[in-house]
Amino acid sequence: MAIIKQYVNLPSGVTNIHGTTRTLKLRPNNIPNVGNGDRVEWWVEPGWATNTDEIYLSLTQRARMRNAETVIAASGSFENEVILPHVGGDRWVVKAAKKGDRPNSVSTDIFETWRKVYYTVFYVGNNSLNFFNALENDFKDAFKPGYIELQNTTKTASLTVVARVDGTIVRHPSVSFPFMGGPPNGVINLRPTGTGTLTNKPYNVALLVAPDIFSTSPQPRTELGTRAVIGSTVYHHLLYTEVGNPTAWITQGQIRWPGQPWTNVIPRFTLPTNTNHNAVVRWDLNAVPGLTNHLATAANTFDMRYTVVREHLIMGYSIGNFCLVRTRDGLTEVLQTFTHEVGHGVQQAVQKESRWDTNGASLSDEHNPRWHTDVYGGRGPHCWKNAVLGPGPPGLTSGQAYRYGGAGQLCTMFYRGDANVEPKGKFCVSHCEPRLKRVKLDTPAMNAKIWNYFG
């Protein structure tokens, strides 16, 4: 029997192979021993032994026929609908026979359930395009074990080519998607005009491939009642710098003393050292008019406030249907970032799933034993397969973070890049893969993920 791929997440009605329901028609002479006046009974049988356990499916989600029996329709055929589950990787065969004559049945081809997700690529420069093309097949292969078929719509050049994309997430009152109101060299401004509408929404993920990405955050400090005209401070991180803008790293530098308003002194600040772990900021206020006169009285002081700009390195992130990925890490790391971020886009990693008994009564939820979230590292839901807890970096409320456990490979849904993540960016076979097959990717589920941006 032939195998027919049925894309159960896509809306029915466009083509026979889209949707969970499919109309079937049999002429009387297709069914053994059947005449026009007979009743025909219909049923479904599993096409192989690895279908998803029906405990994960409510009664209305399980494979079945619309009608158990039919009489001949006005079309001259016996007609019925098969209803397939929303999961991927199920195989079902429909059988029909004259009522009471099941041993002499006729079978359809095998329906194999798949989910289709489209992806649209926006690339920043030809190197980014070539880079993406080099990993594209592996990218698609990573989702196949979850019976998710990724299909490219278009690949489009960004509006401008920049070496570094500002991925800073900025809240903006007029847009519902935070970074869309972002800075001048920010993500939204790379979208080519006139290409703002993604097709096949909400099943289309937009991928922006850029050479490098960063984000920034302000670091304000205040010193009250000081007399130090010359001073310095050290930051244990990189400050943001920009060619052609020598003060990009400092957005505020002001002093005041009684009788004087806040006065801009940014030109008195310098940045003699700026590396990933050591940024030195100095100031010399001797040349500020009136300050040394004011400080000539021993009890006098002044106030100072300044804000420097921290630069964060980003491998990539995803929000809703939008994924941003940089290419500077090399093919393996970028492939892992792609599958990880698109994995989030298709609702990985799963925390818990509903279950039902044979009669459709609700059972307790099943919790994914390898699921974790922010308190053990990362932002969002992740998978700790083959990881163990160890002392975490400052700021984690648990004080602990997951790290490689020394055996096997980490899942692509591990919370960060690591040398031990599965090199082809695949989902762990034991925990993520079966849940990827079971996750619901129909229209309401996709819309709930805000699968509707960057076009």
Ligand SMILES: [Zn+2]
């Ligand atoms: Zn993540």
Ligand SMILES: [Zn+2]
């Ligand atoms: Zn996993």
